[in-house]
Amino acid sequence: MTGSxxxxxxxxxxxxxNGLRMTPxxxxxxxxxxxxxxxxNPADVAxxxxxxxxxxxASTVYRTLxxxxxxxxxxHAHLETGAEYxxxxxxxxxxxxxxxxxxxxxxxxxxxxxxxxxxxxxxRFRPDFTHFAISGICAACAASAN
Amino acid sequence: MTGSxxxxxxxxxxxxxNGLRMTPxxxxxxxxxxxxxxxxNPADVAxxxxxxxxxxxASTVYRTLxxxxxxxxxxHAHLETGAEYxxxxxxxxxxxxxxxxxxxxxxxxxxxxxxxxxxxxxxRFRPDFTHFAISGICAACAASAN
DNA sequence: GTCGTTGCAAAGCGTTTGCAACTAT
DNA sequence: ATAGTTGCAAACGCTTTGCAACGAC
Numbered sequence: 001m002t003g004s005x006x007x008x009x010x011x012x013x014x015x016x017x018n019g020l021r022m023t024p025x026x027x028x029x030x031x032x033x034x035x036x037x038x039x040x041n042p043a044d045v046a047x048x049x050x051x052x053x054x055x056x057x058a059s060t061v062y063r064t065l066x067x068x069x070x071x072x073x074x075x076h077a078h079l080e081t082g083a084e085y086x087x088x089x090x091x092x093x094x095x096x097x098x099x100x101x102x103x104x105x106x107x108x109x110x111x112x113x114x115x116x117x118x119x120x121x122x123x124r125f126r127p128d129f130t131h132f133a134i135s136g137i138c139a140a141c142a143a144s145a146n
Numbered sequence: 147m148t149g150s151x152x153x154x155x156x157x158x159x160x161x162x163x164n165g166l167r168m169t170p171x172x173x174x175x176x177x178x179x180x181x182x183x184x185x186x187n188p189a190d191v192a193x194x195x196x197x198x199x200x201x202x203x204a205s206t207v208y209r210t211l212x213x214x215x216x217x218x219x220x221x222h223a224h225l226e227t228g229a230e231y232x233x234x235x236x237x238x239x240x241x242x243x244x245x246x247x248x249x250x251x252x253x254x255x256x257x258x259x260x261x262x263x264x265x266x267x268x269x270r271f272r273p274d275f276t277h278f279a280i281s282g283i284c285a286a287c288a289a290s291a292n
Numbered sequence: 293g294t295c296g297t298t299g300c301a302a303a304g305c306g307t308t309t310g311c312a313a314c315t316a317t
Numbered sequence: 318a319t320a321g322t323t324g325c326a327a328a329c330g331c332t333t334t335g336c337a338a339c340g341a342c
Contacts, residue, residue, distance in 0.1 A: 021316050021321060043306055057324050062307065064322095078224055078278065082306090096271050105271065114264045118257060124285030125242050125251065131281035132224065139270030167296060167341050189331055203299050208332065210297095228331090 008034065014071050028053040029064045030073075039077065039084035079133045094129045098138035100145065105138070154180065160217050174199040175210045176219075185223065185230035225279045240275045244284035246291065251284070 011030055012022050032049045033040075040048070046061040065085055068074040075088045080097060094107040094115075107115075112129055119127045137145075157176055158168050178195045179186075186194070192207040211231055214220040221234045226243060240253040240261075253261075258275055265273045283291075 016317095019317095019321080023316070023322065025323070041306090046306090055324090058306090059308075059325085060323060078226070080224070096265075096269075096273070098271075099274070099277070105269070107265070111264060111268060114267075115261055118260045118264060119242075119253070119280075119282075121260075122257065123242075123251070124288065125244075125282050126288060127242070127280050127282035128245070129280065131245070132278035134265075134273050134275065135277035136265075136271050136273035142270065142272060162342095165296080165342095169297065169341070171298070187331095192331095201299090204331090205300085205333075206298060 011068075011071075011073055014073070018071070020067070025053075025056050025060050026064055028056055029061055030068070033068070033074065033085070033087065037090075039079070039086040041082055041084050045085065075130070077131055077133065080135070092130060095133035096138075097133045097135055098141055099135045100137055100141040103138050103140070107134075157214075157217075157219055160219070164217070166213070171199070171202050171206050172210055174202055175207055176214070179214070179220065179231070179233060183236075185225070185232045187228055187230050191231065221276070223277055223279065226281070238276060241279035242284075243279045243281055244287055245281045246283055246287040249284050249286070253280075 008027070008030060015022055028049050029045065032045060032052065042062055042065055045065065046058045049056050049061055050058070065074060069076060069085070072088055074085045076083045076085050077095060079095060080099070086093065092109055092112055094112055096105040096107065107129070115129055116127055119125055154173075154176060161168055174195050175191065178191060178198065188208055188211055191211065192204045195202050195207055196204070211220060215222060215231070218234055220231045222229045222231050223241060225241060226245070232239065238255055238258055240258055242251040242253065253275070261275055262273055265271055
């Protein structure tokens with residue numbers, strides 16, 4: 001339930017420690033995830049994995065992603081297009097998404113801290129800004145538009 | 147493209163001004179929306195409207211919600227369960243959602259302002275905190291849990 | 293009469309499920 | 318041998334689409 005596994009070996013150990021098994025399908029899925037920086041949605045992961053290793057069923061991909069999230073290897077966040085997975089080891093990641101052009105950026109740890117403080121100032125709610133993206137208008141679009 | 151219509155008459159006027167028509171189906175959908183505080187998703191709106199006015203097709207509901215959003219009468223936000231519509235006239239509304247118990251709360255204008263400032267401090271990105279919810283742990287859950 | 297609007301029916305898409313066969317351990 | 322895992326195929330829920338009929342203006 002913990003692990004911030006950074007590589008295949010760590011993940012294998014994690015599975016073993018929980019009585020789970022490392023199958024060829026899981027190897028392929030983990031490899032795909034580890035090869036991808038940033039986020040990809042379940043359907044995309046399924047497509048990509050199947051492209052490399054034709055035998056992998058989509059339902060296996062969905063079940064594996066769920067499992068990896070339970071193990072703490074993956075996390076998901078909600079972007080405009082829906083849920084996206086990313087490696088938990090990538091650390092705090094708050095997505096800024098331009099609603100006009102779709103470009104993406106990210107806040108750093110200090111900024112996230114400040115956002116948390118604003119909320120904590122008046123509420124006992126402990127916000128997790130990584131779970132949902134923050135929509136808005138990027139500098140470029142603000143300059144060129146309205 | 148503008149309107150913050152608060153009642154049926156305003157909406158009718160808005161449609162007229164844009165060469166659109168007020169049909170019985172639209173009347174039913176608008177009535178349902180106006181009778182609901184908070185948010186409901188498209189599928190729910192469809193179900194509720196059909197319950198009241200059996201003749202209304204689901205595709206009509208989807209098309210009408212899209213149209214009303216284009217007109218500025220409705221807005222949508224992204225919550226854990228997906229997209230939710232709400233009346234634009236309800237004003238700035240930032241959703242705080244507890245990921246443990248699902249309870250909801252909202253930030254007020256002053257807090258939203260402060261969040262904006264945090265981002266503006268170092269970026270030219272203009273955030274819209276209303277578009278995505280903010281996930282986190284509510285006070286009650288933080289107290290009862292580990 | 294015009295043109296926006298609707299219902300219908302079908303299809304699309306991502307996702308989930310039950311179950312028998314398979315296989316990592 | 319034991320349980321975890323997979324593929325299959327079907328079903329699911331939400332949403333979209335093309336098109337002919339309809340109806341608000």
